[in-house]
Amino acid sequence: MKRPRVTDRSAERRLSRARVFAAAGGALAIPALLLVGIRGGMLADRPPLSESTTVLELIAVPLAGVLVGVGLLLNALAVRPEREAHAPETRATALLCAAFIVWSALRTAGAPYLHAGLVVLAVMTTAAGVGILIASAWRSPKTLAAVVAALVAVGGILAIMGLREYLTEWRNGNPGWRVFAGYSVPNFLAGVMVSILPLTAMLFVSVRDRLSVLGIGLLLAIQSLTLLLTQSRLGVAALVFGGIVLAAGAWRAADNHRPGSILTTSGGRRAALMIALVLICGLIGAGPVVGRLRASRDQSYSARFRVLTWKGAARMALAHPWTGTGSGSFDVAYPKYAVVGYTQHAHNGYLQIAAETGAPGLLLLLTIVVGAVSAGIRALRTPRREDWPLGDERLIVAGLLSGFAAALAHNAFDSDLYVPGNLVVLSAIMGLLIAVRQRSLRDVPLPKDHRDGRRSALAGRGAVGICGLALIVGCGGLLAARSWSAIGLGALRDRDALRALDAFRLASSIDPYDPEPHLLAAQIHDSLSDPTAALTDLRNGVRAAPIGKTRYRLGKYLAARGDTEEAVRALEQAREFDPHNLRTLLALASVYRSAGRTRDANGIYREMVQLHHSPVGRVRAMPEVVDWEYGIAYAALAEDALKSDTPDAALPLLRNASAILGELWRTRDDLLVRLRVSSESMREASSRYEWVLEQEANLLRATGRTSRADAVAATLRRFRTEQSDRTARDEQLSD
Template structure:
């Protein structure tokens, strides 16, 4: 049997044709582009119609479907190649079965999804990840192909790190020395989560490389990646990296991969340590202790411009202290959701819209724990299947290291056949891949890193390369190579074709949507409407497209079309956001009873949504249901002092002004009922929030706030002061109290006039 395996292994290397290399090129291109263009969540809710600026923005607009398209095309080519010339390859049947079980169970969970488009898109990403791993494993039979994909992985980390460091240098020139880099990702923590997959691999390439040019390139990439992950100031990321590096050292020593050659590993660790020291400023800023006096000062009430920057900085530091607490409450809410849906979960990809019913704190698009989020979306059975797949793949690679250790310690260990012209010892590379996956697995327990497109695809690639390399260096650990059956190839072809078609739908819809945003920017609403209609035809499952179409209809006064668009959004995805938008429509049309009914639907789906509560309370008042309105406003005031209002996400400098509507609404009801003393308490709380917002209104956190929203908050501030003055009169307060309110009102009005004449440019940090 051993002779048969050796003969088949030699045949595998020879039978690698142009079609195989086309697959390698497509996967390599995906690996490099994914962190540059597809770093967002695959199911991230739309952020509004913003026109792309430049080629990179246009590519970003279609980034997710482009990555799926590259993987789908690679899979189709691989199926055609196997159909024409079947290639017997030693496989791991347990991994194949477990992968199919994970995919099948996730597909079954779609039956629980309220937002089908989220489930379909996330399922497509899962297919892309599993396909990436499968293709990488099969392609690794050719060592040149393996080296190409491994170097592409290093280059992806290099380019992202270069962009991140350039971002920090731009901030540093403006004096923002504590700036945390985002790179191409949504936040610094996700950037760190991605680099955890590339850094240990880059270190392994540095140690194992034979060629001087490759070693220099790996050293340069190692320095940039180490500096970039430090500039992200992600404490969890750096802790996971340390564990990953230590595990890499342990595995290399245990497997005998170093074989006494410690100079190269020591130099690599020295380069990494130097990058940490050079780029440590943001991390040292986060580690600076905050005094109790500073913490209490993080809610300033003065509105003077000289206090803006300091207040913002203190608020940011204060928010940092809530990071872990916010995660704990989020984990608790996610676990409640998983326990309520233990078998199939709420549907793959549906966390965003299902979680609010179980949330204890403010909105978050992810669970800050990939495994816990997977359990909530696919049930505990889905979680068990995923863990079994990860454990089986890791055990497969670890067993290869054990066999390699035995081979290296044998008398003939020094004359083992050369692995590749670029690399000396393959075990060093396999240890690097396993260390990267371990570090990423640890980090994803505190962030949903594996729900980020670039990170998810890179995880699939790393597992595939690890399994392929393990099969190559320890062929006796696999079964006798066999070719794929035609039925299996047909099924794989159908799945790949489905991935290509879905990526095409998403790509065309994203392209039309970007063109609609550009037309709207140039004040061409008719063109924007046509582009969005084309987008809905390309992807009829996405409710966001219908809601955006409804916004344009509203601006043009086409109210019947607006109503039809919103109702279509509800039909394709009965989510709270769509019901809320329909309630706003009825409210503007003076249809109070219909508005109340629709807002109640939104409230049932998202009971802590302050905007829904605010408008539901107002709608109750409009139809004369004062007691119901009072109950809603009291819910809002209770939320303000509950964990929902007191525990905020890390780095959140925005003031939650929606609470003010609840305080004002409740105070106005109480004043009509003669309870002016109680009303005063609510108005004082409302005024404190408005003063805090007013002091920060021109900071970077509010840079993209629309002018209409700013004007609405200004009017809300005046409403608070007017009600406060009325309540003071009803309680026969002294002239000094009335004068203070009048003085504050005068100052606010003067600030507003100044903002209108010469808007304050938001600071750079």
């Protein structure tokens, strides 16, 4: 049967329909980009379920996933014209993205922490969907310009949040504060800023009306200042690298392809003003960065920690070279290969991809990057089009390429690819590069017999539609579960335990692989004096995610109830997952003691002392926060030595315990310490510190070292005074 002839009128209708659907899909990508860019700053989208967590932090990413899923369905309904030129890198990049998502999905099935793997897969699919929707909107320059504006707006809003945060801390007497702006660490915020800053700069250079120049100039200034206030040295270095790429791209994008002609226009004067503006902001915000550079101890800690983390991540990747350990599994699989303390990410996005998805995943990712860069470079060579509504299209492409290059460089030192905000911004940039490249082929003459493959087009639309449905179902379920979790957290803030329990039950029934609602329900049941229900919740948490964290919580609760045999079993299993976890080791040693297994307990304490002298104890992710658990181990061994009547062995142990626990007490009011050390842990460490000082003073006096004993006794008196004042202040606050 012959195919019906396609008339010019039907082709026009098809083109108009495709343009409308693609523009609608691209429009849905914009709120998704804003949501995730501003509120998607948690690593692997795992915000902590605590009373301080906001609703938007919980639902931003899954809500964006639903929006992108709807956009992909609209995109799949668009029937493209048969006579249309396509850049080879456009289709290749789309196929490679699909292959990467499929491979990641296959590797999610084998992940030890299935919930984390599914969330990472949803984030990656959402990001890929954002890129697809933006690239498909290439026929609508207004939609593409709106995406550019949205990217600059993300950078501007984050910069405003960061400046407000810094000013608050500065007024509170903390001028060395590093800004977070809702991201889990300042380095991730720096990764977003270096992606957007070059685009803002090129928009500043190329817009025409004065009001836009003033507004974008202000955004450029505060974005530059916020980047410096993150105090990310590698972020600044990545921006410098991006600046080199920006200069080359802007030179190449000069008018009429005459290199250097841009320097003789008003845009050249604007470029000089831009450089002056950035330098002024650099001088204003240089103080905190210079101060951190001068803190050579912290700087060496940071560099050494990264290098040793890379070694552990490389060992992990080499142990599973082809399949990896599973998507989203780094923080639960890495501890077995670690040579330093705990970290949630590899501090290198490419290395983490290789560790989790194997060599095939890394190869697919690098090929996608090459395709996007190739599309951007080719887009620079196209002539200027008058239908572009926002600045100079080629200068915008230069800014996009520069931000893309800076982000890729920053990923070599931090796992930005696993932060939803960073990944979605990067994907939006890729989508814009491909869209502009596709626009450059709009007027390319085609042979009269040219037809796009009908079957391949149907297959592509089907794949996009399936991806959209998967996002709607998966992210819709995650959105519902997190909404109930948010309701539960709100009930906890209102001290309504029963309503919180109902909400967490619903959350766990919708998302059965998330252990957090079970763990929160266990806390509530424990506070209601219902140990049976609490124990059931904890066991359900282990079934949902049989990882170290859930087994540790179960073991601690069993130990508190006196079930030492089951507690030992749970804590030993937790130790298998994370051999260097200090809380697990302390809890296991304590249970061994309760069970009368003193030798086993002392073996754990000695192991902790060895860890303290190894890179695990000496090189920490946050040197500002002392690992107080080592002090407890030293104190326990000192106590055993005193019982064995070996004071010569006890004294150095007491000194080490005093040094560690004393440092924790001295830094007790630091914000990072308050965030990372719970009040229960602080009480335990303080009680042990008092005992250590008392025993050390007595032992020194008994051995005739009176002056040293008096100094320790003075420290003990000062500690007791400070502790009494702190207790009185806490009681006043509670009243």
